[in-house]
Amino acid sequence: MKSWLAALTLFCATPTPTLAADVIAVHDAWVRAAPPGATVLAAYLTIDNHSADAQVLSGASSPQFARVEIHRTEFKNGVASMNAQPRVAIPAHATLSFAPDGYHLMLIGPRNPLRAGDHVELRIRFDGHVDQWIHAPVRTDIAPAADTTPHHHD
Numbered sequence: 001m002k003s004w005l006a007a008l009t010l011f012c013a014t015p016t017p018t019l020a021a022d023v024i025a026v027h028d029a030w031v032r033a034a035p036p037g038a039t040v041l042a043a044y045l046t047i048d049n050h051s052a053d054a055q056v057l058s059g060a061s062s063p064q065f066a067r068v069e070i071h072r073t074e075f076k077n078g079v080a081s082m083n084a085q086p087r088v089a090i091p092a093h094a095t096l097s098f099a100p101d102g103y104h105l106m107l108i109g110p111r112n113p114l115r116a117g118d119h120v121e122l123r124i125r126f127d128g129h130v131d132q133w134i135h136a137p138v139r140t141d142i143a144p145a146a147d148t149t150p151h152h153h154d
Contacts, residue, residue: 023051024090026124029136031107032100033116041114043068043105043122043136044098049090056127057088064120066109073101082106087127116140 029045049055060068070085080101088103090096098104105122114120118138125131 024049024055024126026132026134029134031120031136031138033138033140036113039109041107043107046095046097047090048095049092052092054092055090058127059125060105061123062121064111065107069106071106072103114138
């Protein structure tokens with residue numbers, strides 16, 4: 001009886017992840033089409049943080065790729081470099097855009113070729129929240145370059 005009560009107490013004391021969509025909205029996702037045989041593609045999206053606290057994007061995955069990494073394109077002395085980002089904080093009441101020449105999800109090792117019109121299923125992970133699944137269409141068009149400064153909502 002004591003072990004059952006201890007287990008129940010531990011279960012009730014364990015924080016339960018919240019539904020991320022209540023606090024974080026992920027939208028406008030898309031994947032840039034790549035030439036046949038490409039081993040790396042990029043996904044872009046917008047994240048709105050509706051909460052009074054900073055939220056942390058801690059990873060992503062896709063059943064259609066060997067792995068997915070968070071990257072940021074940075075320019076120094078006119079030279080662009082892509083740097084892996086293990087985590088990205090989205091400030092309270094802010095929007096962060098993942099767009100060309102800024103943050104993006106690097107989709108590595110496609111399991112099958114993708115063409116414009118296909119869709120990529122992405123699992124987006126935020127610390128302390130239930131993962132969000134999104135569907136991103138594959139497109140050939142190019143969006144404007146990124147403004148990677150988080151924008152606060154008034």
